[in-house]
Amino acid sequence: MNPTLSELEAEAGREKAAFGGDAHIVCDNLVRIYKTEGVEVVALQGLDLVVEKGELLAIVGASGSGKSTLLNVLSGLDVPTAGVARVAGMDLLAMTAKDRLRYRREVVGFIWQQTARNLLPYLTGRENVELPMVLAGRRRGERSAELLDLMGVSHCAGRKPPEMSGGEQQRVAIAVALANAPQLILADEPTGELDSETSEEVFGALRRANRELGVTVVVVTHDPLVSEQVDRTIGIRDGRTSSETLRREGAEGQIVAEEYAVLDRVGRLQLPRDFTNALDMERRVRLELESDHIGVWPVREEPADER
């Protein structure tokens, strides 16, 4: 039976459960287009992402896949072109400059890949940690010492960045990111420039922040050491989330990793390139709905009208 106009109106007015519900980070069909002097680059092409509060999440992807753009959007430094991006209930597309400043001061903290870029070289470790508090107009108190202690770098409080090792610098940087007690920490390849042992320390510090302070941590990484130690790893390809790897502890205490492809809200699915190459799948595939799965089959014979 066709719905009446009033029924349609009621349907439209009814509150629907938003995508992702009240998750901590929600990205829905996020698009970011860079336009510089006539050159257009689509960095994010409808990315979906849902992160729960307190999660420790890794994002992996090839260079140029849009990881850093996503992180810049989430950190409030960049504004997406279209879509939905919500962090801790704040809509990143609809924020005023003032909201954005408050967001950066109170909700989010971040760490860049380059150790030298995270800290002001002429300030000591403690002063670097205090900087965000000063900027936000907060009382400094003992928090900087506590944070440095938590990160295991209390000995760096009086040192300037050039006097610290790369690992120490990154751990101080994490303390800086935590200075204003944010709900979310974003790290862009925090171990990218470090050896494996130091990486372990830095990642340990991040995990400590996640566990002990309950901060949601999103890490963009190439480092398998990191990506294999988090509960969930999101793969990004061509500006879209393409895969998810979930890790859980098996019955005997071993880690079981299961990789999933991501099915977006309109039913799109990215098949791993290895799979499609192995079966020589190209242009079109045949789908068959079975009782408990969907089968994807390569096209068996070439129709005569092709080519």
Add this chain to the structure above:
Amino acid sequence: MRVLRLARAHRGAVAVLALLVLSACVLVAGLPRTMQAAFDGALRQSLAAAPAYQRDVAVELRSSGPESDLREPAQFASYGEQYRDLVPEPLSGLLGGAGHASAKTYDTPVNGSGGRTYLNLGWLSDGERRVEWAEGRAPGSVGTTRWQGQTVPLYEVGVSAEARDMMGLKVGDLKILGESDFAAVKVVGVFRARDAGDDYWSHNGEILHVTRLQPPGSLDYEHYTTALIADAGLARLSGADRNLSYRWVLPVDAARTAARQVDELDAAVTEFERVLKVRPGLVSGTVVSTGLPGLLDGFRAALATAQTVMFLVLGGLLVVAVGVILLAVRLLVDRMDRALSLTRARGGSLRQVAGTGAVLVAAVVGPAAAAGYALSYLFPGPVPPVVHAGPVAVAVAAVAFAAARIAVAHRAPLHERREDVVAARPSARRITLELLVVGLALAGAYLLRTRGTAAGGLDPFLLVVPLALTLAAALITIRCYPYPLRLLVRAAAGGRTAVAFLGLTRAARTGSSGMLPVLILLPALGVSVFASVISGSVASTQRLASWQAVGAPVKITSDRELTAGEVERVRQVPGVARVVPVQLADVQVGHTAERAEVIAVDLAGWRELVAGAPVSLPAPPAAGSGIPALVSHELRGRGTFEIGWQSRLTITTRDVVTAMPGFFTEGKFIVLPFDVNPRPVVNALLVSGAADRAALARAVPDARVETQAATLAAIQADPMTGTVSATLLVVTVALAGYALVAVLITLVIGAADRARALSLLRTLGLSDRQARRLTVLEILPMVLITALVGLGLGLGLPAALGPGIDLSAYAGGLAVGGYDLDLTTPAALAAGLAVVAVLGAYAHAAISRRRDVSAVLRVGDLS
């Protein structure tokens, strides 16, 4: 505290900025002071050189009868006080000295002289102090005597030595004055001035001297003098029976005047005249007599030109200095960029970030500007308001620019740009704005040429037009610069060397920010070329003026005939190369009372004497019937006429001349061949060679010896001329320095980017030498094009401003016309700038070579 640490982290850029601000403030605050001091000096000199009766303020009153007679010295003193009190500011501040008063009769004929001898009576308030008695005694009492049956007063008078000599007055003489109201005078003494050179006698010259007049149509002379009477005489003088005038002199102290008071002084004189007319209680008919406004007018014309040129040049200097300072601020801000970006990303508001940068720049610029301002007090001279405004303007511009630049750059917290993409198409808004500026500049220049400048005072329009023209030239250069370059790039692309192609490509790809130095180099070069053209023109005109004044390397003139022996002595003076004898005379024209000056000289010899000098002499007239003569404009059209000189001579006009350098520039004069008289009376000599002036003076003791070199030195020694030249030089040097600094700062600003590119190219096999050439090639087109355009601008400015700048005051009164394009200095300036800039680029490249390639590449990754 954090700001201080930020400053320490970028101490190099901070030091550069501080130095630039310091030097700019010293110049901007100091030069106007020296200029003002020079203006004051020139005013004082011109006032001091003027006769006191012109410079001083005098109040005059004519007595019309017994009721307005003043008979007591005390009355004069009290009137004098009263007048002095009425003088308005700032004129009253200039009144120095005690002043004096006088009472003099005028046009008082000596009875029986047929109206040819006049003996006025004069009383001076301080006469006894000013004279000494050479014969007889000072006059005293007034008695009576009988004349034609009447009792007439008998004044005792003293006369000057000159009156004794010229009018035959001697002690004991008794003269009857007047044709209807008689008075007798008895000469009781002859006086001399204690100090005849004192300004005092400028006011009372008729007492000291005899005036000889030849009334029109008469062959006889009239003699005037004024005899001195005593206080007792004053008591008897009345306006009822004599033409009697009283005069109070309020001396103006030239040393107290200041150039910027000129307009107020004019107004004060007018106001004083008005007050004397309307003030109740004063005798009506009281008038002010002073030549001060006229003197000030003459000075004002010279001052206006000097101010215009100086403000143009100083304005150019200020613009360039501020430009370089802004470039240095930009360097500092760029260096701070990482720290500020991080601060902004970590939650710094725009205000906090821009505030930090502005406070840092203020912390650098403020003390530097204050120090420069303080140092400017080492310069002598008064303090015009621009001294305070200049440093403040510099500091405010620097801080405001820093704040604005940071605010724009960090408006969005993440400012990642694609630096490989060059703006291809300028916005329509920018093009419109640029067209507007160019149009306004051209229209302004056209208007300036058609309407001329405001009479007197500073014409702001005259200052704005060159600025607009410079800006327009800079905009056109920036806009059009890439086009010829792209052609070159295309040509270089086909060539075999990669360096030329790469260097030119990098130059052509420079964004508009890389062209900022054009905005500095162009005015710097434009103003310095302008300055050198102006000073070159002034210098050559000064030389011309000196030649026109003397007419030969050395001119010797005498009031009497120079004997053959004296001429021979002059010839024998070491260094004398050639002597041309000259006869000068005042001759009768025809059989009338008309007179003319004659110069009889061997023109050919004279012409050889001044060969190579900027003056031109007429060619000797061709021989023919009669005595060939050249005459001045006033005597033209008479053909053949007679003159009375020793004998009657019939001369034939061959040509008309406008002036004879060293002798005549106007009036009636005739140039004749030297041998026109059977017995030449030589009373002037023209001498060439490097003879000593003192030796020449010894050879002819009572003659005047003028040398062209000394005259030129005198013209150049004028305080205003000297300062104009010195300021132009200082500004030119400063501008050259700023141009160099601008090029270097630009190179340093682009250093990281260039280092990255060069390092990459070096990994591909670029040699060090090629790298240096690449850097030079990158900056060379900009420097060369700017040098050419700047040269053109500087040469064009005097022409564009032509009617607005009258430099005659600096060139011995000659108008500086037709700026002769002596291209040597300006071209040297432009070439010097280009060479210095290229050397800077070369040095910069050589220094950056030492950096480790891998380190640079890694650093490159960071940003």
